[in-house]
Amino acid sequence: MRREVPLLITAVVGITFVVKYFVPHFPFNRMDAWFADWFSIVQACAIVLGALNLLKLSALKVIGQKSGWGYALVIILSFMLITVIGLAEGSDYRDPGTSFDWLYVNMFIPLSATMFSILAFFVASASYRAFRARNYEATVLLIAAFFVMIGRVPVGDVITGFMPEGYRFSDLAIWIMDYPQTAGQRAIMIGIGLGVVSTSLRVILGIERAHIGTGD
Amino acid sequence: MKRTCPTRPELSSRQFKSLLAAAALLLIFPGSLLAQQTFVQTDTITSADTLGVQYTPAPPQNVVAMDTPNDGGGSIIITWGPSPDDFDGGKVKLYRILRAEYNGGQPGEFTEVGDVPSGKAEYENEDGNTTDDIMYLYRVMAVNRMTNEAGEIEEYTSESPATDPVTSSAQWFDSRRINALVGVILLCSFIIYFIQQARAGKELYIRKIAGMEAVDEAVGRATEMGRSIYYVSGLGDMDNMQTIASMTILGRVAELAAQYETHLAVPVCRSLVMVTGREVVKEAYSKVGRPDAFKPDQVHYLTDDQFGYAAAVDGMFVREKPATIFYMGQFFAESLILAETGNSIGAIQIAGTAMPAQLPFFVAACDYTLIGEELFAASAYLSREPKLLGSLKGQDIGKGLILIALIVGMLLETFGIWQFSNLFSVID
Numbered sequence: 001m002r003r004e005v006p007l008l009i010t011a012v013v014g015i016t017f018v019v020k021y022f023v024p025h026f027p028f029n030r031m032d033a034w035f036a037d038w039f040s041i042v043q044a045c046a047i048v049l050g051a052l053n054l055l056k057l058s059a060l061k062v063i064g065q066k067s068g069w070g071y072a073l074v075i076i077l078s079f080m081l082i083t084v085i086g087l088a089e090g091s092d093y094r095d096p097g098t099s100f101d102w103l104y105v106n107m108f109i110p111l112s113a114t115m116f117s118i119l120a121f122f123v124a125s126a127s128y129r130a131f132r133a134r135n136y137e138a139t140v141l142l143i144a145a146f147f148v149m150i151g152r153v154p155v156g157d158v159i160t161g162f163m164p165e166g167y168r169f170s171d172l173a174i175w176i177m178d179y180p181q182t183a184g185q186r187a188i189m190i191g192i193g194l195g196v197v198s199t200s201l202r203v204i205l206g207i208e209r210a211h212i213g214t215g216d
Numbered sequence: 217m218k219r220t221c222p223t224r225p226e227l228s229s230r231q232f233k234s235l236l237a238a239a240a241l242l243l244i245f246p247g248s249l250l251a252q253q254t255f256v257q258t259d260t261i262t263s264a265d266t267l268g269v270q271y272t273p274a275p276p277q278n279v280v281a282m283d284t285p286n287d288g289g290g291s292i293i294i295t296w297g298p299s300p301d302d303f304d305g306g307k308v309k310l311y312r313i314l315r316a317e318y319n320g321g322q323p324g325e326f327t328e329v330g331d332v333p334s335g336k337a338e339y340e341n342e343d344g345n346t347t348d349d350i351m352y353l354y355r356v357m358a359v360n361r362m363t364n365e366a367g368e369i370e371e372y373t374s375e376s377p378a379t380d381p382v383t384s385s386a387q388w389f390d391s392r393r394i395n396a397l398v399g400v401i402l403l404c405s406f407i408i409y410f411i412q413q414a415r416a417g418k419e420l421y422i423r424k425i426a427g428m429e430a431v432d433e434a435v436g437r438a439t440e441m442g443r444s445i446y447y448v449s450g451l452g453d454m455d456n457m458q459t460i461a462s463m464t465i466l467g468r469v470a471e472l473a474a475q476y477e478t479h480l481a482v483p484v485c486r487s488l489v490m491v492t493g494r495e496v497v498k499e500a501y502s503k504v505g506r507p508d509a510f511k512p513d514q515v516h517y518l519t520d521d522q523f524g525y526a527a528a529v530d531g532m533f534v535r536e537k538p539a540t541i542f543y544m545g546q547f548f549a550e551s552l553i554l555a556e557t558g559n560s561i562g563a564i565q566i567a568g569t570a571m572p573a574q575l576p577f578f579v580a581a582c583d584y585t586l587i588g589e590e591l592f593a594a595s596a597y598l599s600r601e602p603k604l605l606g607s608l609k610g611q612d613i614g615k616g617l618i619l620i621a622l623i624v625g626m627l628l629e630t631f632g633i634w635q636f637s638n639l640f641s642v643i644d
Contacts, residue, residue: 018400022393025386029288039455043488050487050517057516068535115523119549122556122581130580185572188588190618192570194403195592196457198611201407202596203460207603210464210496210595 007206014204055079144180148173273307273358274300275374276337281354281382284340289348289386294339296376299358307360308334312373313341318351318381326355326378351381392643402617407610414606422605427566427584428597432472434564438539439476445469446538447482448529448554450545450569451522454488457592458570462545463489463496464595465568469542470500474509482515483532485525490517526550530557543567543582544591547574555581568594 013035020028058072066072086093086100093100133139150156151173160168202208277297284291294313301307310333314326332339339356346352360372414420438445447466452459466482473480482497484490493515501510518528530553533541541558543551543565551567551574558565559581567578568586578585586594589611596604621640628636 022390022397023388024286024288024390025388026288029386043453046487046491047520048487050490050520053490053513053517054519057513068531071531111527112521112523115527115553116549119553122552123577126552126556126577126580130576188572188575191587191589191615192572192592194611194614194618195570195589197400197403197614198407198607199457199461199592201404202604202607205408205411207411207607208464208595210467210499210599212492212495 003209003212006212007209010212011204011206014200018204051079144176148176151176271307271360271362271372272374273302273360273372275358275376276302276311276356277376279354279356279376279379281352281379283382283384286387286390286392289384290346291341292346292352292354292382292384294354294356294379296337296356298335298337299374301358301360302334306334307372308358309361310334310359311336311339312357312359313339314355314357314375316353316378318353323353323378326353331359346384348384348386351383353378353381355379390643395639396642403610403614406613407607410609410613411603411606414602414609417602420602420605420609422593422597422608425586425590425593425597427568427586427590428594430564430566430584431469431598434540434542434566435469435472435476435478437564438473439478441539443539444479444481444536445473446529446533446541446558446563447480448541448543448545449482449484449489449493450543450547451485451525451550452489452546453486454492456546458544458546459486459489461592461595462568463492465542465544465591465598466493467496467500468595468598470497471504474501474504474506477506477509480514481532481536481538483518483525483529484515485518485520485522487517490515522548522550526553529554533557533561533563537561538563541565543569543578544586544594545569547571547578552577552581558582 016028016031017035020031023029055076058075060066061069061072062076082100082103085103089098089100092098094104095101127145131138131142131145133142147169150159151169151171156169156173165171199208276299279294279296281292281294284293296311299306299308299311310331312331313329315329316326317324329341329345330339355375355378357373357375362370362372364370410420435445447469449459449462449466452462454460470480472478480497482493484493494512497515498507498510498512501507519525533554534557538558538561541563543554544567547554547569548571551569551571555565555567555578565582566584566586567582568591569575569578570588570591572588575585575587579587593608593611596608625636625640628634
């Protein structure tokens, strides 16, 4: 039963959602909203598990003085602080001017922005490795990247300013992005689409069952 | 020659009778007749007749109301021929849609239900404010707006005649999606056929996927080095197909880790993924006879926040220096942050995602990358189970058909022979 019931539910819901795509009639036209609600409810219950797990692991690290326990302490303190402030401010805790909002705007957003900005440096280091002309493919990539990058900055058109309209670096960059790049990306997208259909069918038919923890 | 015109006295008589009837109607029903007039004015107009003629737009023509096709009911489409005064700088500023219920052959009172700017000739009450099986009449009013000397806005309007009664209804099939239905049936048929073939014992050739071939090597490397394996399942939740595919690969990686007695850590950013991941890893450990080695906290939750998650995982990478890292699932901007950090600590990295925008980052920073569909093929590839391999074969046949359609379509479209691409337009 432990295997059959989840598989049966998966099959019924999966087939229902396939049918839903083609049938606009009630109740199929409401299913997206109903299942989104159910998913939110299950998710909301599960978040407690996640939060408790995070606190438990962090607490064990601090108590055991394990490697990186200082970070775990920061997690616990931050968690407690934001939870207490959020609860104390009631349902309006997200309004501008509240302490919760202050913490969000002045701590959370800058920290997130910091992580995001690191991406710029990682792009540089990854590009350096990717654009080394080690073989034929990498050389093509390097040349294409050169034209796209130079075509996206004003100096590109300054260099090719003597060329007629439509033959400058910016036009070449647009052409590379619109044709070879789009064609390649669409090929990947078609493969992904077929892969999703195939995997969905395996899940619906119960052939693929590793995701419900029942092995194969 | 005497010329006579015998019909003339009769015509004059008819005209006279008509005029008399009109005058009588005017006297008896002045209110109702005014309501049918082509313009309604605000109370500040002076010399109304002159202004009315000057500013009142001609009414829209050929107004037709019909049930919106291929919908779930509650919607009616109204189309009309534009007013002759609907042009740039013309008298029509907008069209106002009026609706009345039609019960027992009697129209109710017309009320406004919406408006559209001039230049348009269609209105659909997408908000679903009609009730199925109730008959409605519609009128479309052309509206001109002027500001008078006192700064007040005055409207000059003219209405079309009422449409025939119409009712909204729900349909049981969206005919616009018939091409998708044919595609799904074809693809599913191929997949099921090849699954049956595989069940019957037919040998199926599957090309090598370098990233999958390297899984054993990557786990073995971590074992030799005595370091951990990290498995990152991305930002997707359990409603995402990439995450489901990721969980199946996790099962295989967990089996290998259990066999080699290597520590496997699975930091996740969704609670439901944590619950599922634990079940998958536990099952894998049991399968290879090492249930005792499984610790629930191997699969642990960090945060739902994208960059908070990236920061936490990066921190673990830097502190614990795992020998092998898997990135399988749905990734966004954090992909490169994670993969570059993993690269900096010298870990062997295998990534797989169906996010085209993140693939270049993984290709640049990881040792092996499963591109798009390879992620979905991974579980079949790793398990080598005939039924799963059969589904891959069916998928390949679908891909072959699409390739043929692309070539044929490219030729037909290039020479403008037939609008072939229209066959593949899909309504979202």
